[in-house]
Amino acid sequence: MRQDSRLSRMLHVLIHMGHHDGALTSEAIAKMLDTNPVVVRRTLAGLREKNYVTSEKGHGGGWTLTRPLAELTLLDIYRAVGEPSVFAVGPAYDMPGCVIEQAVNATLRDVFAEAEQLLLRRFEGVTLADIARDFAPPAAADTVKAQTGRS
Template identity: 60%
Template sequence: MRQDGRLSRLLHVLLHMDGQEKPVTSEMIGRMLNTNATLVRRTMAGLREAGYVTSEKGHGGGWTLVRPLTAITLLDVYRALGKPELFAFGLSEDMPSCLVERAVNQAISETRQEAETLLLERFGQISLADIAKDFGTRSKAKAFIHNQ
């Protein structure tokens, strides 16, 4: 089953961008994500349109966060990506007149909708600052272990 890693990758980028003194270029982000700069620009455009980042062209240009991490949630980034599919499984529509197929599709559809609602609600409760805090805690724990 193919997974869409754009949300995870974009969150990763935004957390790295936080606190940068200079704009981060599409080329730098592309190297970080092992992808090309054109794809980075296309993906970051949704965040720019939503007002989370800004971009400057030319020498010394690049991407900059314009909101603090506390003001950006997972839901915000998910929406800026264009609300990609959350679940990869689909419905069977080989025999639309079959009552069994209809019952199965109904059960799957209702359950998937309930799960999406819960997941998006939770996404709205988690800010990028929450993730950064978790990263900070992990970093301190790792440093503590290495210093033993």
């Protein structure tokens, strides 16, 4: 099963934005993520709807943050990218009439729901600035300014 990497990819992009002077184009971001600019625009549209980023068309346009990294949490971005499933495992519905399968599924649903709530509370306590503290901002800005490949 393929993992959903939208959260990780958008965190990557937003932290670059936080250390970059000016707007980043969809093309530059796409190059950074090794993807298509249309995918970038589609994903960033969800963040724009939440007012975390803004976009300008035309020469000198692109995407910019609307608030500092310290005001954005993992939970904010998780919700903005559509709240993808945090677990790759889940209940099976092969034998819906089987009481054992029903008991297993009920237990798994409860355990997963509790674990997801713990994870989301943790997401709420981590800002993008917390993540960005692990590296020197000028290096991140230089990577984006060069726009010559992935970071």
